[in-house]
Amino acid sequence: MLASNQGHNNMPHQDQSCLSIDAFSLAYAGKQALHELTLEIPRHRVTAFIGPSGCGKSTLLRAINRLHDLNDETSHQGRIMVEGIDIHSPDIDVSELRRRIGMVFQTPNPFPMSIYENVAFGLRLQGRTAKRKRDDIIEWALTSAALWDEVKDRLHQSAWQLSGGQQQRLVIARTLAVQPEILLLDEPASALDPVSTLKIEELICNLKSQLTLVLVTHNMQQAARVSDFTAFLSQGELIEYGPTDQLFTNPRLRHTENYITGRIN
Amino acid sequence: MTRIWPWLCAASVALSLFMLGLLLALLLTRGLGHFWPSTLEVATLDSGELIAGEAVRETALPQRDGKERLYFTANRDIDGARWRWVAIDSIASRQTPTKLLRLQRGPWGDFIGYLSAYEDGQQRLEGEAAWQALATALAAPANTRPPATLVLETADGQLIRQALADIHRAQRPNAMHPGEKLRYWAHGVWQFLSEGPRAANTGGGVWPAIFGTVLMVIVMSVIVMPFGVLAAIYLNEIAHQGRLTRLVRIGVRNLAGVPSIVYGVFGLGVFVYGIGSSVDQWFFEDTLPSPTFGTGGLLWASLTLALLTLPVVIVATEEGLARIPDSQREGAVALGATRLETLTRIVLPMAMPAMLTAVILAVARAAGEVAPLMLVGVAKLAPQMPLDGDFPYLHLERKFMHLGYHLFDTAFHGDDVQAAIPLVYATALLLVTIVLVLNLTAIFLRHYLRRQRGQPC
């Protein structure tokens, strides 16, 4: 609904859309967390979700990856379509879906193995890859995540010895290695220092050419810096969605304006 | 008031450590001291009587002032007793003759006295030559010794004849210098560890009991680990975390507190009489009525102890699983791993140290457990080892010996409890050592695993 209403406002057009969320609601054990969200997320763009904490940003992001399957107390209505296919349709392979939709969490979660094995993890899940090819993919993924130069001499050391920022980039590399179409990032820099944050932001801008990114952030400047489109959520509802510069300079709603100017949080 | 708490806590820690040290010191000195060739003396009493033996300890006299001394005089076949209390003030003089001899013999226990002759059919040797001949004969393996006879003389002049075949070792401790004593001691310790028991468990070694204990613990671990780990995985990773799961968890924890003898009764009723006799009827009908599996044995004992340690394994493994952050599982799932792949590639490797802890706890508990074993398969003296060269090599139906039970048996069921006490200490020391070694192995393994993955230790 929203998307078509605002077609003239540079909103992503239907055929540019990679991910479309259609009247999607979700409840945790009967407690409603998302209320009939509808939005189109454009291909090869960065879309930011902002909103006060507890408003349902993470919940929405996890729904796109079907991570709520792990919790048997959630229920949902509505549809989420990836490239026109409903992710909840019974004939979809969830593992394949999750491979196509990578996810990076708030706190870096490298596995307790070597740096190399971390990046190889997703590849190994898909079956045997020749070592030469695997090595190439790993180098490519680490390079894409701007980490290769820092770790190329210690690929076989434990990933837990890296700094927090390096760990987060390693997690991104690990996700990139399986060549996803969409990358979901849930406050990827909120646990990091300013320099690492900057590196992650640069990385996000560079990755745009390869895939579609969805970024959850509570940092307004970050959203303004890196995203092309921004969705403002509050209490499980989509309040306003539009091109980032428009939403930040000229929000349509009072509520949005209050939030981005810091009057509510 | 607040100042005193740290001191109280420190004091209780110190006290615990002190008690532990005391226990170990006691076991070490009493257990290992038993093998030391201690000095023998001849005491001449005021009455003119001669007593040869090892002075063991002294206590105050019960009726009057003064002290009395306990001598281990051996020679039960001659004067009917091995021990003798002598009031110290009735001793006129004491000597330590270098020729005084101590023999470890078969049926009658030790002999203390002099060697007067060595006869092997062709010749009769006396004096130093007899001792040389005896030493040479004993140095040879038992089955190649000549059929000789010794003529022995006690301190007060009685003569007896003793077949060489019944003699295990001979020593003249007063004539040994410290190096020789040490060699003799080391040899004694080695025999204790490597030989079978003699004389209704009052002498000889404990090798079958060591072997039985370790084998039983290993079989038990092999049984309990898969079950315990699977149960823990189910409770922590698969089951819906509702009221029922909580109830099951509480039940498991409480099972750890059930007295071990109750498990023994259960094992006897269910495994031995229930399953065992059915197995006999189906597969070993030709040997009935003598039971094969219908009586206690290694398998039933290991199963019973596996049941006993199952709660420990479940709880320790579950704690390890619960410590793994969900973000690790989500990370794997988000990369397209299925539930099973997440489990086998992320969760189980991360839980490995916890599982090793579980083994440590289970082994420590099982190796020291005696009560249930008495019902389900331990034997005072097992004629055959449960593992040998005969097909199928591992004989799960056989009875086995166990250090804990051996200890109990030596302490209370010998004909001379006084003489068995040092052996009890030695066996206890061994049991503690085995548990310690098993534990240390697992601890080092766990440490190694953690270091390998860069986890903090």
Ligand SMILES: Nc1ncnc2c1ncn2[C@@H]1O[C@H](COP(=O)(O)OP(=O)(O)O)[C@@H](O)[C@H]1O
């Ligand atoms: N696992 C869960 N079980 C129950 N309620 C949850 C769970 N996760 C989040 N919620 C609730 O859903 C709402 C949205 O949470 P979340 O998506 O984490 O917010 P955000 O990421 O925007 O801070 C919050 O009210 C939170 O309490």
Ligand SMILES: [Mg+2]
């Ligand atoms: Mg969140």
